[in-house]
Amino acid sequence: MQIRENVPISELTTMRIGGLARYVCEISSKDDIIKAWNFAKERKLPIWFMGGGANTIGKDAGFDGVILLNKITGIEILTETDDGLQLKAMGGEEWDDVVEFTCKKGFSGIEAMSKIPGTAGAAPVQNIGAYGQDIARALVSVEVFDTKTEEFRSIPRSKLRMDYRYTTFNHGEDAGRYFIVSITLHLNKNYLEPPFYNSLQNYILEHGETDYSPMNIRRMVSEIRAEKLPDPTEIASSGSFFKNIYLDQVGADEAEEKGIPVWRSNDDSGKINSGWLIEQAGLKGEELHGMRVSDKAALVLINEKTKNYADLAAARSEIIDTVRRKFGYTLEQEPVEIPEK
Numbered sequence: 001m002q003i004r005e006n007v008p009i010s011e012l013t014t015m016r017i018g019g020l021a022r023y024v025c026e027i028s029s030k031d032d033i034i035k036a037w038n039f040a041k042e043r044k045l046p047i048w049f050m051g052g053g054a055n056t057i058g059k060d061a062g063f064d065g066v067i068l069l070n071k072i073t074g075i076e077i078l079t080e081t082d083d084g085l086q087l088k089a090m091g092g093e094e095w096d097d098v099v100e101f102t103c104k105k106g107f108s109g110i111e112a113m114s115k116i117p118g119t120a121g122a123a124p125v126q127n128i129g130a131y132g133q134d135i136a137r138a139l140v141s142v143e144v145f146d147t148k149t150e151e152f153r154s155i156p157r158s159k160l161r162m163d164y165r166y167t168t169f170n171h172g173e174d175a176g177r178y179f180i181v182s183i184t185l186h187l188n189k190n191y192l193e194p195p196f197y198n199s200l201q202n203y204i205l206e207h208g209e210t211d212y213s214p215m216n217i218r219r220m221v222s223e224i225r226a227e228k229l230p231d232p233t234e235i236a237s238s239g240s241f242f243k244n245i246y247l248d249q250v251g252a253d254e255a256e257e258k259g260i261p262v263w264r265s266n267d268d269s270g271k272i273n274s275g276w277l278i279e280q281a282g283l284k285g286e287e288l289h290g291m292r293v294s295d296k297a298a299l300v301l302i303n304e305k306t307k308n309y310a311d312l313a314a315a316r317s318e319i320i321d322t323v324r325r326k327f328g329y330t331l332e333q334e335p336v337e338i339p340e341k
């Protein structure tokens with residue numbers, strides 16, 4: 001196991017902000033997890049789990065603890081039949097490599113989540129989703145190291161309370177308790193069908209696409225994303241900085257009465273696109289404290305030239321306050337923040 005000392009969190013995260021982490025342990029095996037856990041325990045230091053840092057923000061004071069950086073890679077087919085594929089992806093595997101693997105084999109279930117940056121191990125943490133799919137639908141179970149019992153075990157999806165950007169891993173008393181070693185997914189041959197998620201549907205209509213195979217959906221989604229979303233290797237951001245707003249039927253009715261577009265579910269509850277609110281509040285493309293509200297997708301906050309968390313926090317407050325004043329909704333941040341200790 002490689003242990004590095006005083007590592008800038010800015011170098012571990014796609015937002016490229018954050019002071020020094022006291023220790024970073026690169027985890028390449030299950031043994032390394034135990035070693036890193038004992039290393040932190042001996043020094044009485046807190047731990048923090050990380051993959052690609054695409055949904056993580058560091059603070060200026062850094063982190064006086066041990067970051068366990070997941071580098072355990074590998075994809076293993078568990079079962080494969082004509083219409084079903086069950087596979088295990090190790091947590092440090094690039095998520096998009098897992099998606100590509102399943103699409104190439106012709107299986108459906110995660111193809112619309114192509115090109116989401118980060119690791120397979122982090123994917124269940126906030127229940128990643130895009131273009132109408134989320135990982136909850138394909139996830140069978142996760143293999144974890146439980147820091148409470150100091151044991152490895154498997155947890156079925158049914159025990160993870162998965163919802164929009166919400167799971168056992170990021171909410172409630174067990175948040176931060178489990179290090180995800182691997183994930184098991186089930187894919188099938190039930191290809192996606194129209195009507196698709198809004199922007200994908202528009203693309204399909206514009207381009208006259210009729211091939212809904214996983215590989216072709218992957219190609220289309222990749223193209224749409226490349227147009228709208230910053231490439232984290234070139235532009236610093238955490239993708240969507242705010243969550244969309246989910247409303248019950250009454251809330252959805254009220255929003256519509258105010259003239260806000262609402263995407264209704266079958267049960268008449270609804271979703272407001274927070275990017276729409278930010279755009280209508282006049283902030284799309286604006287620079288705030290060295291951060292820029294993307295001119296292509298207003299939900300995305302780009303770190304154009306700041307090195308400080310304080311600037312990010314000031315930009316965030318300005319956006320939240322402006323949207324609250326105009327529409328009465330309080331935006332909630334999506335990326336997680338590493339505590340200072």
Ligand SMILES: Cc1cc2nc3c(=O)[nH]c(=O)nc-3n(C[C@H](O)[C@H](O)[C@H](O)COP(=O)(O)OP(=O)(O)OC[C@H]3O[C@@H](n4cnc5c(N)ncnc54)[C@H](O)[C@@H]3O)c2cc1C
Pocket residue numbers: 014048049050051052053054055056070091116117118119120121122123125126127128129130169178179180181229230231232237238239240336
């Ligand atoms: C340009 C861009 C576009 C994006 N688009 C999307 C999108 O379409 N949909 C979407 O849902 N997200 C999107 N994101 C957010 C991000 O890609 C996902 O949240 C992704 O799952 C983060 O993976 P990561 O490995 O970088 O996680 P990290 O940022 O390293 O970690 C995120 C969280 O998971 C925890 N964690 C990480 N690894 C483990 C582990 N092994 N065990 C336990 N906990 C762990 C961390 O402690 C932290 O709480 C986007 C981000 C960017 C930069």
